[in-house]
Amino acid sequence: MTRRATIWGLVAAACLAGPAGAAERVVIGSKGFTEGIILGEILAATVRHAGGEPVHRKALGGTQIVFQALERGEIDCYVEYTGTLAAEILRDDAAAAPEQLGAALAARGIAAGAELGFDNTYGLAMKRALAERLGIRTIGDLVARADEPAIAALEFAFSDEFVRRADGWPAVRAAYGLRQTPRVVDHALAYKGIDAGSIQVTDLYATDPEPRLHDLVLLEDDRRAFREYRALILTRADLHERAPAVAAALAELAGTIDGPTMAGMNAAVRVDKQGEAEVATAFLRERVGWDVAPVAADGFRRLVHDILRATGQHLLLVLVSLAAAVVVGVPAGILAERHPAAGRWILGAAGIIQTIPSMAVLVFMVPLLGLGWRPAALALFLYSLLPIVRGTATGLASIPGHLREAALALGLTPWERLRLVELPMASRSILAGIKTAAVINVGTATIGGLIGAGGYGEAILSGIRLADAARLMEGAIPAALLAIGLERGFDRLERWLVPAGLRTAGR
Amino acid sequence: MIVVSDVSKSFAGQRVLAPTNLEVPRGRTTVLIGPSGCGKSTLLRIIVGLITPDSGGVTIDGAPMTAATALELRRRIGYVIQDGGLFPHLSGRDNVTLLARRLGRDPDWIRRRVEELADLVRLPQAALDRPPAALSGGQRQRLGIMRALALDPPVVLLDEPLGALDPLVRYDLQEDLRRIFRELAKTVVLVTHDMGEAGFFGDEIVLLGGGTIVQRGTLDALIHSPADDSVRRFILAHRLPGMTAGDHR
Numbered sequence: 175m176t177r178r179a180t181i182w183g184l185v186a187a188a189c190l191a192g193p194a195g196a197a198e199r200v201v202i203g204s205k206g207f208t209e210g211i212i213l214g215e216i217l218a219a220t221v222r223h224a225g226g227e228p229v230h231r232k233a234l235g236g237t238q239i240v241f242q243a244l245e246r247g248e249i250d251c252y253v254e255y256t257g258t259l260a261a262e263i264l265r266d267d268a269a270a271a272p273e274q275l276g277a278a279l280a281a282r283g284i285a286a287g288a289e290l291g292f293d294n295t296y297g298l299a300m301k302r303a304l305a306e307r308l309g310i311r312t313i314g315d316l317v318a319r320a321d322e323p324a325i326a327a328l329e330f331a332f333s334d335e336f337v338r339r340a341d342g343w344p345a346v347r348a349a350y351g352l353r354q355t356p357r358v359v360d361h362a363l364a365y366k367g368i369d370a371g372s373i374q375v376t377d378l379y380a381t382d383p384e385p386r387l388h389d390l391v392l393l394e395d396d397r398r399a400f401r402e403y404r405a406l407i408l409t410r411a412d413l414h415e416r417a418p419a420v421a422a423a424l425a426e427l428a429g430t431i432d433g434p435t436m437a438g439m440n441a442a443v444r445v446d447k448q449g450e451a452e453v454a455t456a457f458l459r460e461r462v463g464w465d466v467a468p469v470a471a472d473g474f475r476r477l478v479h480d481i482l483r484a485t486g487q488h489l490l491l492v493l494v495s496l497a498a499a500v501v502v503g504v505p506a507g508i509l510a511e512r513h514p515a516a517g518r519w520i521l522g523a524a525g526i527i528q529t530i531p532s533m534a535v536l537v538f539m540v541p542l543l544g545l546g547w548r549p550a551a552l553a554l555f556l557y558s559l560l561p562i563v564r565g566t567a568t569g570l571a572s573i574p575g576h577l578r579e580a581a582l583a584l585g586l587t588p589w590e591r592l593r594l595v596e597l598p599m600a601s602r603s604i605l606a607g608i609k610t611a612a613v614i615n616v617g618t619a620t621i622g623g624l625i626g627a628g629g630y631g632e633a634i635l636s637g638i639r640l641a642d643a644a645r646l647m648e649g650a651i652p653a654a655l656l657a658i659g660l661e662r663g664f665d666r667l668e669r670w671l672v673p674a675g676l677r678t679a680g681r
Numbered sequence: 682m683i684v685v686s687d688v689s690k691s692f693a694g695q696r697v698l699a700p701t702n703l704e705v706p707r708g709r710t711t712v713l714i715g716p717s718g719c720g721k722s723t724l725l726r727i728i729v730g731l732i733t734p735d736s737g738g739v740t741i742d743g744a745p746m747t748a749a750t751a752l753e754l755r756r757r758i759g760y761v762i763q764d765g766g767l768f769p770h771l772s773g774r775d776n777v778t779l780l781a782r783r784l785g786r787d788p789d790w791i792r793r794r795v796e797e798l799a800d801l802v803r804l805p806q807a808a809l810d811r812p813p814a815a816l817s818g819g820q821r822q823r824l825g826i827m828r829a830l831a832l833d834p835p836v837v838l839l840d841e842p843l844g845a846l847d848p849l850v851r852y853d854l855q856e857d858l859r860r861i862f863r864e865l866a867k868t869v870v871l872v873t874h875d876m877g878e879a880g881f882f883g884d885e886i887v888l889l890g891g892g893t894i895v896q897r898g899t900l901d902a903l904i905h906s907p908a909d910d911s912v913r914r915f916i917l918a919h920r921l922p923g924m925t926a927g928d929h930r
Binding site: 587599 | 771
């Protein structure tokens, strides 16, 4: 058999084996909070149960980023809330009704799938004992008996987001005519305050585990002031053609998760520190009757593997963005020093870029560049510009005038003066700018965890989300070591790159 | 021969140099002297093309100094400034050979040339491979002179080259420089504010004041027949031995 025949044989075999052997790859997205990730794991386990090959791009970020990823086909499905869809995506309150929702989403190539069965709306909560003693069951009770001293003395304290969002405190205050002035406190601190008795009424999500933990009771929203946030599965419109078995299995999840079940799963992760994947498979086994094997997790080897993978991803982000910033920033610095008028614009622009929050850069860039390392690297590139441009411009500007003239009088061309005299003399300052950018990048690259670029950010963000110090350290310690290592590396590089005469002169 | 014709220069409306004419004969040393702000350094920097004059022009051996010719002409001019003007990131040797290497001169030729020049300016070999910061002021200036002479230019311009050196070092360098200029028959323009140094070097001394040439001639002529009161006062200010204010009254 000739070599060509062998190759054709292999190609033919691959074509025949391909469709039959390969499980359909289904990419699942999730939003960056515990409930979103648990639901993502439930979808992933469901895909596996239906014979598909799930890829879970965890904790991708906020609504905009995840929804756009679905719109662009970078993910195939995720769980969204009806109220959020209406308010943040469709910007139409009427659209929360199932028929309108389906039509509006279909126009975007997205199918509204099964509703899971719970409504994660906002709620107002009080200590159970206090509510029972005062005889308060509904929000309406607070208004009807507002004149009683015991009721008037109740302190309200809400999270900043709840106070600002139109569908939060403003909605409930208008619907009931509440006259209290709430204090704004951090959500986690509000629970401490309510335990200590310094506040009595706070806001929460209906499926938060805290009511059980702190023995709170949710006040009934008797006037339906809060919007509905029914959880539903969104999929690409073509998923049922591409993977009919997966689509059918996802449909079977309809109505399987009621409010208390969801709150229980949130508590299992947030309070009992169980893994999201284990909670998800346990749910499917006990409530749906599917025995989906959890993905094997072998403690130490898994940890080493995860850290190595994150290191690779993190380094890719830092080095790619840094290299691009050097290529752009050094010439920009030269230009800025040569032409002071242009320099003011260049340094001004680099400075303004520095003030843009990384989340905002991602929200702008994900629609253009998609998910993954590209938008994160672009954000890091932008943040790296200022120190590099400034280091270059400052280094060049600090060259004494008589030495510039000496180079000119020697008969060197402009390019030779730049390359042989000015850049070497500015090398310390340029390298210092690059070093600063590199070290800052190691820290900032944690944003990669928000958009599926990986890196140490994944561990750090999930550590913060779950208040899990060990998980946080899994990202924070390697990140710190990498920053130190890079700094050392740059010191080496400086010894090698910066001419000896400048190093002795600089002392 | 350097010819300066009707060259003038103002900075920010302030006249630094009135229209000035000057010929510097080939193979001779002309010293520009005068009080601070008299325009002597400006004139030198116009000759080497670091400053573009508002009017008039400069020719060097017949070739006009313009933006287009400056690069070529500067390679035929050695330029020496105070403290040598060495680039701190290069060793002494690399400072001296920078332009020769850029112009692609033969490495063997360059090596021999450095040895010749080090002998000429009496610089110890060990000083060649140190960075400028590790050298003495006198050694730095000797390297600066080596760099200026590296391509054997016919013209050498020096802007207060010995101003920052202590008297003994300066004395030795003055002796060496005069010997070098005479041996090599260079066309030299040297700027100084020191009358003794001017007299030591100058075949002709050009005294500037307030942006114009006030008097030119030998040291003797300046001392014994000053053109006007300003020349007399400038000379007196140097407190040359045996001179008092009464000498010329």
